[in-house]
Amino acid sequence: MIIGGMKQQVVANIERDAAAGQFNAKVEVADPTLTKPQQQDLLRQYLARRDTLTYRVNNHVSRRVANLATRYFNRRTEIHGLANLQGVTGGAIVTSNHFNPLDNTVVRKTMRAAGRKRLFIVSRDTNLEMGGLIGYLMTYYDTIPISDDKEYAGRVFPQLVEQVLANQQLLLIYPEQEMWFNYRKPRPVKRGAYYYAAKFGVPVVSCFVEIRDLPRVDNAEFDQTRYVMHVLPTIYPDPQLSVRENSRRMMATDYQQKKAAYETAYGKPLTYRAEPDDIAGWRGDQQSLAIGPSKTV
Template identity: 85%
Template sequence: MKEQVVANMERDAAAGKLNAKVEVADPTLTKAQQQQLLQHYVDRSQTLSYRMNNHVSRRVANLATRYFNRRTRIEGLANIKDVTGGAIVTSNHFNPLDNTVVRKTMRAAGKKRLFIVSRDTNLEMGGFIGYLMNYYDTIPISDDKEYAGRVFPQLVERVLADKQYLLIYPEQEMWFNYRKPRPVKRGAYYYAAKFNVPVISCFVEIRDLPLVDNAEFDQTRYVMHVLKPILPDPNLSVRENSRAMMATDYQQKKAAYEAAYGKALTYAFEEDDIAGWRGERLPFTNQPQKTV
């Protein structure tokens, strides 16, 4: 049920808090629990059991990617045809499974694996998504100083050195079905600059469908816009590069939004900002013949 989440987005957009957490009932951890969770992740990732479950989870992710993106269209794939080696991928964050849109795109570009940076609290999730969070190619991000300063950079470097792609959501928090690209934070671009890899800039357009999904939402489909890759400038410092790449990526996503939706990007909240949101627009009736 997302009514409170939509209300939180409206409130925070009006206050200019566009990177704030809006989801409700997310797991919370004490410092000790956080450290224990991260250490368990590091220890487990070296085990045979993890490697077996990682293999299974990637097969499951392939099936989920095909299922959830059977209507997804990809535009601009030629923009990254010359990208070689590792890269940081950035995209807008609007759904727990929006990484499957990115994954479908990168597989179309020839990459069989996509590593994903995810909040440490997501390791506490249950069910199907929780399984993927724990065993798929995820790297937890945390505000624990020891982990963030020492372990996390090593994990990022290992992925990039192996010539893999790493998805980092620069908006930080997920805003459910929010169409607009939000201001980006510097972390993704810092690591791109530090390890001298390009940023693959993406923006996902969300289109409404005239099909009922549930009491609050209609169904939607996605159009992935692959934008021009952003390369670090060898004449700039890591700090200068990260700031320049960050600004370029945001401007590219802004331009992609304006081209896709045919209007200027502002953060004045409108009901249509939430894709598929029924609100008071339509009565809900159970129509199983319209689900897919």
């Protein structure tokens, strides 16, 4: 599903940042922006809202809406490797590639298929400012905002993460950070998700979503796509290692698993050389995906 209008500039931004090795850069062009006071006020509202009856009612409604959306948007989604979730019974951090505002529904479908009915999601604080149905879900669903506000990031956010994991729930963190629309390739990951897994002694549920083109037009720039979820071997912290050592080991293992899954799914080595099929379903100006120097990881 195409969300957010035309993507010509987004595709150009992806090509530019991939060539520069800036794999965690923001490429979307219409995301909300906040001043520091606006950011702090938004976070205060979020924290105050969580303890109200209004929030609890809307949280229940939003989870039902999210489940309906999950079934609708994943009518054609396949799930491979579900057996890798058999040993995950308590709290865990889930990681996946981030390529669509609704790609969390692929993860949610997978976790529900494994018998896990609830999935919390870490999302940028600016997403709380989105409008429409997506904005409603961002506000009232099981979302934990991440922010660069130092007080919130250093004190409040870790407490919220710990609470979710202590309650034996799953928490989805996108280690690529920013969304790159319909980008097929797994990008190098940042350490945050693995730091919290190591700090709180929980496993990492490693996932990679393959995107397959369909011979149906979606809009002026894209054909429709469908998804194949690959659940990869779960990564457990080593009790003999420090938090730092564990986080680095888990991060490296997760990236290599995603890399291997990409290479198996698409039948070619992972490089970050720009190729016309990097953007799934793309029918726009193919010249925007100019071939650049090859880079492998």
